[in-house]
Amino acid sequence: MAAPLIARNPIFHTHRFTLSSSFRAKSISLLNFAKMEGSEISEEVVEKAQDDLSVKKKIFVAGATGSTGKRIVQQLLAKGFAVKAGVRDLDKARTTFSSNNNPSLQFVRADVTDASDKLAEAIGDDTEAVVCATGFRPGWDLLAPWKVDNFGTVNLVEACRKVNVNRFILISSILVNGAAMGQLLNPAYIFLNVFGLTLVAKLQAENHIRKSGINYTIIRPGGLKNEPPTGNVVMEPEDTLYEGSISRDQVAEVAVESLAYPEASYKVVEIVARPDAPKRAYHDLFGSIIQA
Numbered sequence: 484m485a486a487p488l489i490a491r492n493p494i495f496h497t498h499r500f501t502l503s504s505s506f507r508a509k510s511i512s513l514l515n516f517a518k519m520e521g522s523e524i525s526e527e528v529v530e531k532a533q534d535d536l537s538v539k540k541k542i543f544v545a546g547a548t549g550s551t552g553k554r555i556v557q558q559l560l561a562k563g564f565a566v567k568a569g570v571r572d573l574d575k576a577r578t579t580f581s582s583n584n585n586p587s588l589q590f591v592r593a594d595v596t597d598a599s600d601k602l603a604e605a606i607g608d609d610t611e612a613v614v615c616a617t618g619f620r621p622g623w624d625l626l627a628p629w630k631v632d633n634f635g636t637v638n639l640v641e642a643c644r645k646v647n648v649n650r651f652i653l654i655s656s657i658l659v660n661g662a663a664m665g666q667l668l669n670p671a672y673i674f675l676n677v678f679g680l681t682l683v684a685k686l687q688a689e690n691h692i693r694k695s696g697i698n699y700t701i702i703r704p705g706g707l708k709n710e711p712p713t714g715n716v717v718m719e720p721e722d723t724l725y726e727g728s729i730s731r732d733q734v735a736e737v738a739v740e741s742l743a744y745p746e747a748s749y750k751v752v753e754i755v756a757r758p759d760a761p762k763r764a765y766h767d768l769f770g771s772i773i774q775a
């Protein structure tokens with residue numbers, strides 16, 4: 484009989500050595516990665532190894548009590564992921580998810596304006612990917628967008644580096660690069676930047692992510708709606724869309740699906756929904772975007 488898969492494969496050997504049992508969830512990704520890269524590992528053995536690990540992938544969601552964040556949490560749980568919901572207010576989180584007593588849902592306090600060390604503790608060493616769905620809450624602090632949408636996201640990325648999390652999904656916005664797109668006079672660009680340069684703040688954070696080396700998917704949705712979807716997802720490359728809207732349910736879906744498809748890695752995607760758009764599979768949507 485052939486030697487066990489992990490013993491035979493030198494790549495696995497290295498990772499097995501460096502990843503302790505607390506990183507078992509991450510090793511599932513390595514299995515998938517090996518499968519993707521077309522190594523000699525058979526599909527059957529990979530599936531078996533996944534079963535043996537019997538660990539759910541754990542995803543940290545920042546901004547989990549937000550309108551998009553809570554949908555991301557719900558969809559992740561429905562897909563069988565374990566979720567660490569990063570929230571500012573634990574009581575609010577318990578109320579938000581009061582109808583969901585899924586044992587795979589865990590709440591942890593996480594204010595993205597805290598130092599990255601503290602956020603790293605919240606993310607922990609058992610997390611495989613971080614989804615950031617934060618956005619400043621309007622108030623008297625004019626610097627809030629800069630603190631939350633720029634520095635907050637940067638803090639989260641730095642925290643990921645500290646605990647070796649190498650997958651980061653950001654919910655950003657279309658028009659973040661509106662100035663470069665010739666959209667300086669677009670009312671949405673003006674409106675959003677009047678409040679503390681929100682789009683400029685988000686663009687700064689995006690640039691940090693892109694330079695960080697982390698495997699990212701930056702999702703830039705159009706105007707967000709709470710209503711259920713009324714059209715199919717249209718996905719375009721960065722700096723393409725300057726109008727349109729999309730249901731938060733679909734934004735959450737794109738975020739969750741981006742975890743499943745290698746075609747989503749290292750990409751910036753802009754999304755809206757249109758009733759006349761054809762329904763396309765996610766590997767096709769992500770695959771159609773050229774890596775930036």
Ligand SMILES: NC(=O)c1ccc[n+]([C@@H]2O[C@H](COP(=O)([O-])OP(=O)(O)OC[C@H]3O[C@@H](n4cnc5c(N)ncnc54)[C@H](OP(=O)(O)O)[C@@H]3O)[C@@H](O)[C@H]2O)c1
Pocket residue numbers: 545546547548549550551552570571572575593594595596616617618619620631635654655656657704705706707708731
């Ligand atoms: N509104 C639009 O049409 C639109 C369009 C395109 C993109 N976007 C972007 O899409 C994202 C999601 O939007 P949304 O409307 O669904 O969000 P939202 O309902 O406003 O939720 C924002 C979330 O961010 C959290 N948050 C705020 N400050 C924080 C901090 N310092 N630390 C940790 N968490 C913090 C909030 O926590 P609490 O619940 O504790 O307040 C909340 O969970 C945002 O980045 C937004 O800018 C919005």
